[in-house]
Amino acid sequence: MKALSKLTIVLVSLIAVVAFVLVAQEKTFDEELAKSKFIEAKCNTCHAFSHLGIEAKNKSASNKAPDLYNYKIEHDKDFLVKYLKKEESINNKKHPVAFKGKDEDLDLILSLLLLHGKHDENHNNNTEKE
Numbered sequence: 001m002k003a004l005s006k007l008t009i010v011l012v013s014l015i016a017v018v019a020f021v022l023v024a025q026e027k028t029f030d031e032e033l034a035k036s037k038f039i040e041a042k043c044n045t046c047h048a049f050s051h052l053g054i055e056a057k058n059k060s061a062s063n064k065a066p067d068l069y070n071y072k073i074e075h076d077k078d079f080l081v082k083y084l085k086k087e088e089s090i091n092n093k094k095h096p097v098a099f100k101g102k103d104e105d106l107d108l109i110l111s112l113l114l115l116h117g118k119h120d121e122n123h124n125n126n127t128e129k130e
């Protein structure tokens with residue numbers, strides 16, 4: 001009986017540790033690293049990310065790049081990777097510049113974008129433009 005309760009304690013602690021590790025892994029997205037990759041990739045030449053305190057360097061009125069904070073999520077990450085490599089278009093337009101860095105950096109940048117983006121409940125229809 002004693003041995004059994006010891007075993008129970010060991011098992012319960014083991015489950016707790018495993019659960020903790022899983023939860024911790026879930027949160028390992030490094031926002032600071034993603035932010036620095038965003039700047040390193042020079043996205044901030046054209047795009048502000050106001051929520052993160054990032055301003056667009058190009059202040060010209062002709063700069064049409066949207067602030068990426070509150071980005072309206074209409075495409076998934078796979079699509080956005082292609083869009084940023086100029087392999088896909090949005091509204092028949094390709095992104096003005098092709099991303100030349102590492103795939104893992106682009107992945108981080110897009111995670112940041114999607115993390116702070118919002119799903120638009122009123123526009124779930126993919127075929128709808130605007």
Ligand code: HEC
Pocket residue numbers: 041042043044045046047063064065066080084090093094095096097099109110113
């Ligand atoms: C030379 C300026 C410039 C740079 C640098 C730039 N962008 Fe853009 N980006 C734009 C413009 C302009 C648009 C809008 C294009 C359009 O409306 O067709 C855009 C659109 C986007 C969109 C689509 C937004 C939407 O409406 O769906 C995303 C996402 C995006 N950029 C991400 C990035 C990321 C990430 C980087 C850095 C790797 C980056 N951009 C670098 C100018 C730039």
